Amino acid sequence: MKTASIETHGIVSSSRRNFLKLTATAAIGGGLTLGFGLPTRGEVRDSLTTDAPFAPNAFLRIDRAGNVTFVMPLIEMGQGTYTSLPMLIAEELEVDVDKVAIEHSPPDDKVYANPLIGVQLTGGSTAIRALYVPLRNAGATARVMLVTAAAQRWNVDPSACHAENGVVVHAPTGRKLGYGKLVDAAAKLPVPEKVLLKEPADFKLVGTPHPRLDTAGKVDGSAKFGIDSRPPGMKFAVLAISPTFGGKLVSVDEAKAKAVPGVSQVVRLDDAVAIVAVHTWAAKQGLAAAAPQWDAGPNAKLSTADIVARLAAASERPGAVARHDGDASAAIAGAPQKVDAVYEQPFLAHATMEPMNCTVSMTADSCDIWVGTQIPGVTQAVVMKVTGLQREQVRIHNHLLGGGFGRRLEFDGTVRAVQIAQQVQGPVQVIWTREEDIQHDMYRPYYYDRLSAGLDAQGKAVAWSHRITGSSIVARYFPPWIKDGVDPDAVDASVNQPYGFSDIHVDWIAEEPPGIPTSWWRGVGVTRGTFAVESFVDELAANAKQDPLAYRVALLDQNPRAKAVLQIAAEKSGWGKRLPTGQGRGIALCIGFGSFIAQVVQVTVDKEGAVNPTHAWCVVDCGIQVNPDTIRAQMQSGIVFGLSAALYGEITIKDGRVEQTNFGDYRVLRINEAPQIEVHLVKSSEAPGGIGEPGTSCVMPALTNAIYAASGKRIRKLPVGEQARAA
Amino acid sequence: MITLNVNGKPRNLNIPEDMPLLWTLRDVLGMTGTKFGCGMGLCGACTIQIDGQPTRSCITPVSAAAGKQITTIEAIGATPAGKRIQRAWLALDVPQCGYCQSGQIMSATALLVSKPKPSDSDIDDAMAGNICRCGTYPRIRSAIKRAAGVTTTGVLDVVNAKEV
Numbered sequence: 015m016k017t018a019s020i021e022t023h024g025i026v027s028s029s030r031r032n033f034l035k036l037t038a039t040a041a042i043g044g045g046l047t048l049g050f051g052l053p054t055r056g057e058v059r060d061s062l063t064t065d066a067p068f069a070p071n072a073f074l075r076i077d078r079a080g081n082v083t084f085v086m087p088l089i090e091m092g093q094g095t096y097t098s099l100p101m102l103i104a105e106e107l108e109v110d111v112d113k114v115a116i117e118h119s120p121p122d123d124k125v126y127a128n129p130l131i132g133v134q135l136t137g138g139s140t141a142i143r144a145l146y147v148p149l150r151n152a153g154a155t156a157r158v159m160l161v162t163a164a165a166q167r168w169n170v171d172p173s174a175c176h177a178e179n180g181v182v183v184h185a186p187t188g189r190k191l192g193y194g195k196l197v198d199a200a201a202k203l204p205v206p207e208k209v210l211l212k213e214p215a216d217f218k219l220v221g222t223p224h225p226r227l228d229t230a231g232k233v234d235g236s237a238k239f240g241i242d243s244r245p246p247g248m249k250f251a252v253l254a255i256s257p258t259f260g261g262k263l264v265s266v267d268e269a270k271a272k273a274v275p276g277v278s279q280v281v282r283l284d285d286a287v288a289i290v291a292v293h294t295w296a297a298k299q300g301l302a303a304a305a306p307q308w309d310a311g312p313n314a315k316l317s318t319a320d321i322v323a324r325l326a327a328a329s330e331r332p333g334a335v336a337r338h339d340g341d342a343s344a345a346i347a348g349a350p351q352k353v354d355a356v357y358e359q360p361f362l363a364h365a366t367m368e369p370m371n372c373t374v375s376m377t378a379d380s381c382d383i384w385v386g387t388q389i390p391g392v393t394q395a396v397v398m399k400v401t402g403l404q405r406e407q408v409r410i411h412n413h414l415l416g417g418g419f420g421r422r423l424e425f426d427g428t429v430r431a432v433q434i435a436q437q438v439q440g441p442v443q444v445i446w447t448r449e450e451d452i453q454h455d456m457y458r459p460y461y462y463d464r465l466s467a468g469l470d471a472q473g474k475a476v477a478w479s480h481r482i483t484g485s486s487i488v489a490r491y492f493p494p495w496i497k498d499g500v501d502p503d504a505v506d507a508s509v510n511q512p513y514g515f516s517d518i519h520v521d522w523i524a525e526e527p528p529g530i531p532t533s534w535w536r537g538v539g540v541t542r543g544t545f546a547v548e549s550f551v552d553e554l555a556a557n558a559k560q561d562p563l564a565y566r567v568a569l570l571d572q573n574p575r576a577k578a579v580l581q582i583a584a585e586k587s588g589w590g591k592r593l594p595t596g597q598g599r600g601i602a603l604c605i606g607f608g609s610f611i612a613q614v615v616q617v618t619v620d621k622e623g624a625v626n627p628t629h630a631w632c633v634v635d636c637g638i639q640v641n642p643d644t645i646r647a648q649m650q651s652g653i654v655f656g657l658s659a660a661l662y663g664e665i666t667i668k669d670g671r672v673e674q675t676n677f678g679d680y681r682v683l684r685i686n687e688a689p690q691i692e693v694h695l696v697k698s699s700e701a702p703g704g705i706g707e708p709g710t711s712c713v714m715p716a717l718t719n720a721i722y723a724a725s726g727k728r729i730r731k732l733p734v735g736e737q738a739r740a741a
Numbered sequence: 742m743i744t745l746n747v748n749g750k751p752r753n754l755n756i757p758e759d760m761p762l763l764w765t766l767r768d769v770l771g772m773t774g775t776k777f778g779c780g781m782g783l784c785g786a787c788t789i790q791i792d793g794q795p796t797r798s799c800i801t802p803v804s805a806a807a808g809k810q811i812t813t814i815e816a817i818g819a820t821p822a823g824k825r826i827q828r829a830w831l832a833l834d835v836p837q838c839g840y841c842q843s844g845q846i847m848s849a850t851a852l853l854v855s856k857p858k859p860s861d862s863d864i865d866d867a868m869a870g871n872i873c874r875c876g877t878y879p880r881i882r883s884a885i886k887r888a889a890g891v892t893t894t895g896v897l898d899v900v901n902a903k904e905v
Contacts, residue, residue: 092838092875225834232839233830235774235814239840242773250768275757293768294777295760367778367786367840367874416776416840417874448779643834647880651837654876677783677872686865688878 057231058096058238060411061085061120068197070159070205072125073152074103080180080194082107083115087126087145088136089388090228091418092651093706094644095141097226099149101640105219106153106212108177109193116227118412123391134391137423137534139607139704142640146702147211154209156200163199164191214638214699223643228414240413241445243373243384248441249278251434252297253288254306255454258670259529261311263287271304280304281437288434294445313529313670318460321527321667322358325462329356329483333521334499337509340517342468345477349468353557357465357546358731361527361665362458362535363672365680368416369451372431375441376401381408381432382441386415388422396425400432419655420534423491424456452680453672457665458535459485460527461504463546468517473558475569477517480508480546485532486524499524507543507711512576512605513551513569530667536655537707540606541714545660545732548602548715553728562719563589563601575610576603579633579696583612586694587631593724596620597628600719604712608703609636610696613653615689615716619725623739627657627689627717632709634693637700645705646693652709653691658682660714664733743803747772748816754803762798762806763787766813774814774843778872785871788844789813795851797870814843822853822888829888837875845871849885858891 066083069075075083084103090096096116104111119126119134126134130144157177164182165172168189175184180193214221231237256262266287268280276296281288289300346352373384381401387393390410397408415422431444446454461484468477486501495502500522502509508520526532535541555565563584570577580603583589593599597618604611616629632649639645662681666673674680718729727738745752747770756765766772766789775798778786782797789798790812791805817823826849829835836842845868852859852867859867864885873881886892 090838092836094837225831226836228839229831229834229836232836232842233827233846234818235772235843237839238773239776241777244771244773293756293760293764295757295764295768298780365874367776367784367838367872369777415838417838419874445777448781448784647834647837647877650879651876654878655874658874676781677779678781682872682874683876683878684869684872685878685881686869688876691879 057236058090058228058414059115059117061118066197068156068201070156070200071152073149074107074156076156076193076197078194078197080192081115082109082113082180082193083117085117085119087119087134088128088141089118089386089412089415091136091386091388091415091422093141093648094226094641095136096228097224098142098640098644099145100227101219101224102146102149103153105217106150107157109180111219111224112227119390121390121394121410123395126391134389135423136388136418137420139706139708142702143608143704146638146640150211151209154211155206158206158209159200159203160193160196162203163196167191167196167199220640221638221642224641226644237414239368239416240373240384240386241368241371241416241443243411243413243443245373245375245382245384245441248373248443249290249292249438250294250297251281251288251290251438251442251444252294252301252447253286253430253434253444253450254301255286255450256308256311257453258308258310259313259316261285261670262309264307264309266304266306268304271300274300274303279438281434283430283433286430288444290438290442298447310670316528316670317668318666321460321530322462325460325483325525328523328525329462329464329481331523333481333483333523335519335521336500336505337518337520340477342477342479342517342519345517346466346468346479349476350471351469351473351557352466353469353554354466355550355553355730357463357549359461359542359545360663360732361460361530361667362659362663363452363455363665363674363680364417364419364421364535365452365677365682366415366417366419366421369448370421370427370446371444372428373441373443374431374435376432376435376438379403379407382411383409383428383432384411384413385428386413386422387425387428388415388418389425393425393428396429397432400429401436419536420538421455423534426456426531448677449675452674452676456531456533458538459487459532461542463542465546465550467550467554469554469557473554473560475515475554478515479519481521481523482508482543483523483525485526487533487538489524501539503539505543506539507547507606510605511547512573512603513566514572515569529670536652537606537711540604540707541656541711544602544604544606544711545714549718549730552600552715552719552722556722561590566601566603575635575700576605579603579610579612579635582694582696583614583631583633586633586692587614589614596724598720598722598724600716600721600723602712602716602719604708606708606711607705608701609634609705609708611708611712613712613716615713615720617717617720617724619721619738623725623736625661625721625734625738626687627720630689630691630713630716632691632693632712633696634705635696635698636703636705637698638702639695640702642695645695648705649693649709650691652707653713654683654688656710656713657689657717659710660717660732661734664735743807745803745806745811746809747811748813756803758804759802762789762801762803762811765803766798772813772815776840776843778841778844784841785844785848786841788847788871790817790847790851793851793854795848814847817847817850820850823850825888826850826853826884829884833880833884833887835877835880835884837877841871841873845873845881849881849888852885853889858889859885
């Protein structure tokens, strides 16, 4: 793993100062609101709105009053990053994390790069894995410099000094100096190349549940999301994109649109139209009046059935080999028993609570963008291309994300907003209505998984074959990650499945749906793959008439962490307990993102086949824990998110367009439908793993396995929908 | 011209009578704490209170609020129930992305006023209209009970909650 380069910090400081100058200029010309003074708890500031004498690296700075600011390289979208990352810095810097000001970072794919990805990207459950060492390094480096400055001031040995709570202490004499008094001297010291980090046993903050730093602003309405941007003079725009994928705008009734009071402008793009007005309401009415007409384009007849037929046909041919141990096909052919299954998983929308939106202010030589994004650096680079502006002219003001789940790993919305803003005088906020948001998402692809196993006479699986067919997001997003034709994300859960089969074959077939944009969706490959693997293992257990827990455990001798989480989940849930008719429990294991998770879900399937998940137990071994309460929250979150998708989630295509429109027909779990959730954390000294996604990945098969236990109905195609109804 | 009473202050506004309160608050008055989620009263992100009743501001025209008291997330903390709810939300760290939480808090506060000791089914009834994609439902349930001083039954998975 690469670490954030301390050597580049000198460059960072200078570009940081330049950026400050630029934003200060923008404050005059572009109406940026700069926040000065002491932060209030829960407030998150725009990037680099204040300067300070001591900024030994890109992640922190301290002013003469001792005020500490942390600059967050990765964005907060609910996963707790703006608490866990500050905890890492504060642990080593020895400051009170609750008193630190938090800033969104400016776009910078170098200094704020996610070391596991290579660019400034929040996603893939990587934040802690990527930054556990670099951010502690950043804090420790600053602390060493402050201690050195104090020791020089007192003319004592630095080893006789230590730092605590923002103060350097010389214990032998009891002398103390606050960090603020040391910043000027510390800033003159060379940045040490290597510093000693604390041993986990010495952590005071890391590993102990800590209240989130962003909660206060989220309970009083003051937290600012992209959609809350209000640069002075801002207009509001609502857009309509061609309802069919690949369609074009033919005409709009501009006169009727402009007849709506408050509507000032109709902006045409090749495949979209935006109505600009004094408020969103006028813009919405203007859009209705404009009654845009479309050329449906090449996909006018496309339907989900066409796409599934293509996937099914593609899955008949051999794919790129992702894993090949032994000779699975011969072993399956020669086995006393054979089990086959096909699993299908639908297109899914993200349906973040904050609909897509982006606010842009374009001038001849600048472009200010207020948006919540998981990829600020990439977004800046793309906007440079779209506008022809230079890097320092394109300013991305990142915001808290009202949900990400992968949707805001894409820049499509920002590009559209910029294209609209290029035709508008002054700042304009472009909002996707919920209908636009659902119908013009970039969807979790439809996947088609074909599995076969050969079993010995006792029903034990000896050979395993898994062919995955679907859209490759990696091929579009990170082309260099494709090796020998294999999409490493798409095959992850199958290639890295933990069970000890002697012969394993996994292959991959990329088959793109015509016209339909596909993208990341909370767990992506691991989520899809875990459903297939854990459903199929459950089928093998049922085939062998064995307990699904015992069947799995017997195959996990080589994987003690996986075995342990399963056994703890069984113990905590009272696995094996007799349940009344119509109730059942399912178990599943998820290994991904460096973490090991087991879940047990209990469902009731009533006489009409209605499925109600009543309980979920979740056991997590994610290695070293930074903020245990965040881990619990992410498991609760992942379980609810995964249940929404597994029970109801489905985007379908008819006549080239998405059939779903809003939360009425794209149903998500509500509080009365959510199970009781119990989360157990396993203490571990292993390297930290990711926790944003695996909770979602694990719950889907745990649910469908529970439905099987309750009703005998095996769910091979998501969503569950009406399938548990008696046949 | 219409006069609205927003958080105790009269506001004279030159807006169409059929304009939803949501856009009036957000786009005309610049009060962005109330959120746009669906525009159809399906998700609850835009919940405000009119004379104490939880109301979906995205489908409520301003004309329906004339002469009534509008309360938004920006002022709910000034009410005893709103303050209790906010404190419970802080103590249990309910929000994740936070976008739906204004609406959740407005609904929960109205529940606490109408039913000071809500049961689980009261919570289901009052809160089922508020969607949270981050899945904060377990903590919402716990926080409402905490604010109400109701003993939590069943699985309580929030540990180490701190007083604030």
